[in-house]
Amino acid sequence: MKQRETLGPVENAVGYVLKQAAVALRGAMDDALRPLHLTVSQYSCLELLGQRPGLSNAELARGVFVSRQSMNLVLRGLEERDLVARAATAPRGRELPTELTAAGRDLLDAASAAVLAVQTTMCAGLTVARQQELLDTLTVCIRNLDGHP
Amino acid sequence: MKQRETLGPVENAVGYVLKQAAVALRGAMDDALRPLHLTVSQYSCLELLGQRPGLSNAELARGVFVSRQSMNLVLRGLEERDLVARAATAPRGRELPTELTAAGRDLLDAASAAVLAVQTTMCAGLTVARQQELLDTLTVCIRNLDGHP
DNA sequence: TGCTTCATGTCAGCATCCTGACATACAGTG
DNA sequence: CACTGTATGTCAGGATGCTGACATGAAGCA
Numbered sequence: 001m002k003q004r005e006t007l008g009p010v011e012n013a014v015g016y017v018l019k020q021a022a023v024a025l026r027g028a029m030d031d032a033l034r035p036l037h038l039t040v041s042q043y044s045c046l047e048l049l050g051q052r053p054g055l056s057n058a059e060l061a062r063g064v065f066v067s068r069q070s071m072n073l074v075l076r077g078l079e080e081r082d083l084v085a086r087a088a089t090a091p092r093g094r095e096l097p098t099e100l101t102a103a104g105r106d107l108l109d110a111a112s113a114a115v116l117a118v119q120t121t122m123c124a125g126l127t128v129a130r131q132q133e134l135l136d137t138l139t140v141c142i143r144n145l146d147g148h149p
Numbered sequence: 150m151k152q153r154e155t156l157g158p159v160e161n162a163v164g165y166v167l168k169q170a171a172v173a174l175r176g177a178m179d180d181a182l183r184p185l186h187l188t189v190s191q192y193s194c195l196e197l198l199g200q201r202p203g204l205s206n207a208e209l210a211r212g213v214f215v216s217r218q219s220m221n222l223v224l225r226g227l228e229e230r231d232l233v234a235r236a237a238t239a240p241r242g243r244e245l246p247t248e249l250t251a252a253g254r255d256l257l258d259a260a261s262a263a264v265l266a267v268q269t270t271m272c273a274g275l276t277v278a279r280q281q282e283l284l285d286t287l288t289v290c291i292r293n294l295d296g297h298p
Numbered sequence: 299t300g301c302t303t304c305a306t307g308t309c310a311g312c313a314t315c316c317t318g319a320c321a322t323a324c325a326g327t328g
Numbered sequence: 329c330a331c332t333g334t335a336t337g338t339c340a341g342g343a344t345g346c347t348g349a350c351a352t353g354a355a356g357c358a
Binding site: 188190215216218219222223239241242243244 | 343344345346347352353354355
């Protein structure tokens with residue numbers, strides 16, 4: 001492998017490094033979740049459902065930052081594997097609340113552990129205070145950006 | 150619009166916020182670049198070529214964190230619009246160095262300004278020191294992650 | 299020299315996610 | 329009550345990115 005040195009000025013751009021970090025994290029999560037036959041989107045959906053049972057498709061989509069249509073596909077795949085169960089009728093509006101099945105919760109537990117390991121790896125060498133500052137700073141960036149829609 | 154309050158525990162996960170920030174940034178860049186008829190990938194390619202003329206397809210792909218195949222398509226689109234020019238023959242190996250055309254550089258200048266504005270918006274209210282710490286922390290995260298391939 | 303290894307460019311197929319569109323269900327207002 | 333606006337689930341089509349595969353060119357080594 002011909003190791004390539006870093007690129008230069010672009011490395012100093014926040015956006016560039018942010019994208020690089022997101023790509024690296026996604027790759028690591030993919031690797032960690034592959035043994036469980038879960039994609040990152042599927043895991044994100046399960047995790048959200050674990051924390052907030054009864055979320056509808058549209059709510060899940062917003063929580064995972066994808067479109068309703070994409071989340072719909074994810075949800076169908078999970079339903080086919082009996083990891084989640086969707087209500088057959090809509091108790092309010094057109095919302096179809098979704099919940100984890102027992103199998104879904106079991107798989108989620110394993111997946112959460114795997115993802116936690118990834119996050120621990122990622123944050124190795126960072127103090128809790130520094131992690132918190134990272135969180136806070138990113139939150140500021142997010143708010144600054146979606147203030148301009 | 151029924152404003153939904155924040156989700157809860159997942160918001161405390163570094164990975165979650167990181168993904169959210171990357172999505173928000175990409176959206177803002179898309180908006181900023183749309184008037185120039187450039188996608189984020191195309192802009193990234195131009196920016197990299199502007200800073201490092203003569204990069205090959207594979208080198209560009211690594212720099213933008215996409216596959217060679219994807220970068221190949223981006224490059225063809227840019228070449229069709231006469232924004233870049235690829236060498237017809239390979240001076241070394243199979244590498245085909247690419248450079249910006251005059252039109253490409255002009256468009257890149259406009260695009261750079263638009264993206265800089267986005268970055269400025271994103272970092273509003275952050276001191277230079279805090280931006281630098283963000284950069285440093287993310288760099289640590291990246292190194293931690295790709296140390297496990 | 300020949301063999302192995304690696305990197306590159308490119309083709310093909312597949313997966314994922316998006317936008318656009320439509321019908322339905324509820325809330326608010328006249 | 330009818331009308332408007334908003335939110336949801338879903339279908340269709342298209343854009344984008346990926347993996348797998350192949351042939352070519354260069355470098356290293358026996």
